[in-house]
Amino acid sequence: MSVPPEFSKKDSSSSLTSAHSDSASKVELHNNKNNILDRVTVFAKTFPRRLFQTIRRNKAYQLLALLLILLQVILVTRPDSITDTVGYYSASFSNPAVVEHKKDLLNVDVSKILRFKRWAKSPVSKNVQKQKFTSKLVTGFVNNIDITKQKLKRKNKKDHPQDSNVHEGYENLASCEDFAYTAPMEHADWSDILQDDLITARREMIKKGGLMAKEVQHESEKDWSEEKIIKEHFFRFGSSAVWLESEECFVMYTRVMYSFKGSKRDDHFSFLRGQTFDRDWNEIKGKRIPYNDMQIPNDIEQEIKLLDAALDQNQCDSLKNKDNEMFHKCQVEHTKNFLKNSKRKEEILSNYFITYPTNVNVPFDPSKNIHKGPQDPRVIVRKTNDMEDPIIVFNMYDEDEKKKRMFAFHPHRRVDPLIKLMIEGHPMRNDEKNWAPFLHEHTKESALSRGTLHFVYSLKPLEILKCSLNDGKCEVVFGADTLGLEKDNSYGEMRGGSQWIKLPDVLPTVKDKQIWVGFPKIHLSRSACRNHYYRPMLSVLVESNGVYNMDLEVPVLDFGLDVASWDMKGSYCDLLNVLNPNNIAYWDVVNQDPHTKKYEDYLAITMSESDIFSRVMVIRGVLDYILGAYKEKEIKDNFQVDEESPIILRKTLKCIADYASEQAKEYSESHPR
Incomplete structure (x- = not known):
């Protein structure tokens, strides 16, 4: 158309x-x-x-230009004013929050993140970093080796031609050398003895009155000085400390034992003493921390100011040069009211704050039997969005069952702070102790719930408990029967020591896995020092989809110390030689070489010697030591039970036991009486 x-x-x-x-x-x-x-x-x-x-x-x-230049310099070096969150996201473009495999942690670069860290909140002081450190080779044993790769590795070694048959039985093929991993670790030459004023602690107990005040004043002490009573009848050890970021201080809880017989092994009762310290381990006296479950009234500040004004010792000064008689009357009246107002102030504050140092108010009856009261305290901090909640875990004689049971105590809570822990559907021992606590990331948070705690109940075989902090009910969530392992893979000499903590949070997590590090203890009987030998261990605990295993275990970690003898007259190894791990106070990374990926990390642990005093030890290089095991050894990503699993566990257990016995023997021979 x-x-x-x-x-x-x-x-x-x-x-x-x-x-x-x-x-x-x-x-x-x-x-x-x-x-x-x-x-x-x-x-x-x-x-x-x-x-x-x-x-x-x-x-x-x-001036503005100068300030901008200074700000740029601060940002490039160490920007304390920038929050961790900003720092994390500014560096997270090159660093993943989650890695696929444990070995991937070897290639992580966190050096940029560390530049944005809030160092004012870190427990690592400049003085600690300036300390002299001594390097020592540390031997551990890995449990979860890849069998196939291990056989091929042995097959390819020229000095082992007899291992050419890769189908040979694993128990005959593998030796302790295959499981052993040796690398350096450093410890500070400085190690502080943690002190306390027990005269003040005793006075506080007597002033409070009640059964404790009566029991702590034995008739044999009637003519003794306070100094002699403390020296002869009080023993202090087992100090467990942890860092509170919100308060920028350590809280520490120590077992104080009273024995009117003057014997460390025959105590009448024990109580817990709480203290606070700054990052250089100087005690902070008069430190007030608010209770987590108490709402502080708006008008309390004004009331405290009025009481402080009434307590002012200079309030009569205005009359001093005007009227001597009125000045004298004012002083007399002030003195009369001083104690009353002081008591009133303390009563008000004690409703809303805990003041350190203090005798921790754990209720028990000290008047019956012996060995009463809380023992072997361990402390762990449960963090929520708005608070840090320290939890003390200890064993104590239970009046109802007439047996030792485990308890959890919240020192920063006023309402129902004490909880008894009981295992449901599982036989309990007469003396329950050495439960090592840790926090699981899948614990659900709720404003109405105190949450849960997990515990390493037994190391050999490995058994894990999950306990409610609301009612104290515990369940076994992992055990030997969970994987059908043989009962003969047991070793009672390994026991719970410190709490377990996760790898420093500057590192990414491993997909579907959680990794903790702890310091259990080994107790050898009749193998060294004539009777008992106690030393810290180091272990790496891994969980994946509900399955737990130990990837790495160091049988003995003594930091080269000459441990005090039981009678405190030397360092000879006789009868009992005791160095016990108590608590990990902190573990923090301060630097990383972006090229070598080596870390500068510091871990502080409190330990007790001979049940008489406690010290803090700082270790450097723990992170490199642990990650190095995944580089040097063919450790499997997951622990899977097959026909060879019991053989592996039995073999590594023998290696650990033999190595520990050899170390104990060497120490005994080098420290004769």
Whole structure:
């Protein structure tokens, strides 16, 4: 069909007009762009000169420029004012939050994240970093070796031609050398003895009254000085400390034992003593920390100010040179009211704050039997979005069952702070102790719930408990029967020591896994020192989809110490030689070499010697030591039970036991009486 001429002309004219209009618009737009570009170019060329001239003429601008330069320097070096969150996200483009495999942790670069760390909140002080450290080779044993890779590795070793048959039985093929892993670790030459004023602690107990006040004053002490009573009848050990970031201090809880017979092994009762310390382990006296479950009234600050004014010893000074009689009467009245107002102030504050140092208010009856009260305290901090809640775990004689049971105590809570822990559907021992606590990331948080704690109940075989902090009910969530392992893979000499903590949070997590590090203890009987030998261990605990295993275990970790003898007359190894791990106070990373991926990390642990005193020891290089095991050894990513699993566990257990016995023997021979 043809187009009519009139329509054809009209459309053609319209098209030409439209095309001309579009072309003109494009030219105009192009010219505008060129004009803008020219202006920007001129501005870019002249702005620095104009800015420099303005700064030269104006001192305020000079100061502003100087501040901007200083801010840039701070950001490049160590920006304390930047929050951890900002720092994390600014560096997270190159560093994953989750890695696929444990070995991937070897390739992580966190050096940028560390530049944004809030060092004011870190427990690692400058003094600690300046200490002299001694390096020592530390031997551990890995449990979860990949059998196939291990066989091939042995097959390819020229010095083991007899291992050419890769199908040979694992028990015959593998030796302790295959499981052993040796690498350096450093400990500070400085090690502080943690002190306390037990005279004040005893006075506080007597002042409070009740059964404790009566029991702590034995008739044999009637003519003794306070100093002699403390020296002869009080023993202090088992100090467990942990860092509270919100308060920027350590809280520490220590077992204080009272024995009117003067014997460490025949105590009448024990109580817990709480203290606070700064990051250099100087005690902070009078430290007040608010209870987590108490709402502080708005008017309490004003009431405290009024009481402080009433307690002011200088309030009578205005009368001193005006009226001697009135001045004297004022002083007498002030003295009469001082104790009353002081007591009133303490009563008010004690409702809302715990004040350190203090005798921890764990209720028990000290008047019956012996060995009463809390023993072997361990402390762990449960963090929620708005608070840090320390939890003390200890064993104590239970009046109802007439047996030792485990308890959890919340020192920073006023309401129902004490909880008895009971295992449901599982036989309990007469003396329950050495439960080592840890926090599981899948614990659900709730404003109405205190949450849960997990415990390593037994190490050989490995058994894990999960306990409610609301009612104290515990269940076995992992045990030997969980995987159908043989009962003969047991070793009672390994026991719970410190709490277990996760790898430093600057590291990414491993997909579907949780990794903890703890310091259990080994107790060898009749193998060294004539009777009993106690030493810290180091272990790496891994969980994946509900299955737990130990990837690495160091049988003996003594830091080269000459441990005090039981009678405190030397360091000889006789009868009992006791160095016990108590608590990990902190573990923090301060630096990383971005090229070698080596870390500068510090871990502080409190330990007790000979049940008489406690010390803090700082270790450097724990993180490199642990990660190095995954580099040097063919450790499987997951622990799977098969026909060879019991053989592996039995073999490594023998290696651990033999190595520990050899270390004990060497110490005994080098420290004769």
